[in-house]
């Protein structure tokens with residue numbers, strides 16, 4: 001009798017502790033790491049450093065969120081990634097992609113397995129077909145594939161949005177950007193939700209694309225088809241992934257809806273609640289002009 005009573009007390013104490021731990025886990029501040037790539041392109045284009053600092057500023061008022069900014073490429077000491085709930089990689093991709101170089105696929109893969117969120121933006125959604133593409137499909141659902149995907153400059157009309165936390169408060173918008181489309185998604189598309197979709201005109205499909213100029217027959221043949229420029233993935237390991245193909249022009253961060261959909265996604269990959277009306281933020285002209293990369297000599 002005494003033993004079973006003690007047992008009961010022990011079990012209830014343990015349950016109490018478990019619920020306390022769960023509550024503590026839920027209120028524990030989340031850590032978001034914003035990783036900017038190295039300097040590239042001309043002024044106003046691929047402004048990764050200025051972009052992530054602007055996003056960090058916009059998230060300053062978000063409660064229970066700690067934002068760590070990594071500037072100018074993959075850091076020498078990457079230990080902050082171990083405590084990250086979510087990571088944004090806004091950087092040049094392809095063979096020099098910061099998440100695939102120097103055996104980092106394994107490092108990042110381990111983080112993904114424990115449920116760390118990942119969002120890749122603009123060139124950061126592109127990796128070589130034979131290095132990292134499989135991993136990217138696992139981590140964020142799809143990636144840009146050279147000569148399969150294309151990269152025209154155009155102004156998609158984003159008119160409707162799915163029922164999804166990332167859509168919260170986002171109103172129809174259109175901005176000109178190098179919106180890549182026709183990503184190489186995983187064949188098993190369960191868990192992928194297209195967030196920003198639009199139908200490119202036949203003229204957009206004809207090119208020229210930024211590089212290579214194209215046009216590609218398979219892109220032209222798909223005329224009339226809806227394309228996905230941003231998507232969200234619920235991974236089977238419990239983690240969350242997002243791909244966002246815009247972000248070429250720094251000036252686009254001035255657009256409230258463009259900014260909001262990205263800020264919402266950054267909370268979402270950290271498994272945070274996205275406010276009903278989305279993340280509120282304002283940016284001034286001074287904010288827009290701040291932290292731009294120095295001009296190349």
Ligand SMILES: [Zn+2]
Nearest residue numbers: 046123178248
């Ligand atoms: Zn670009």
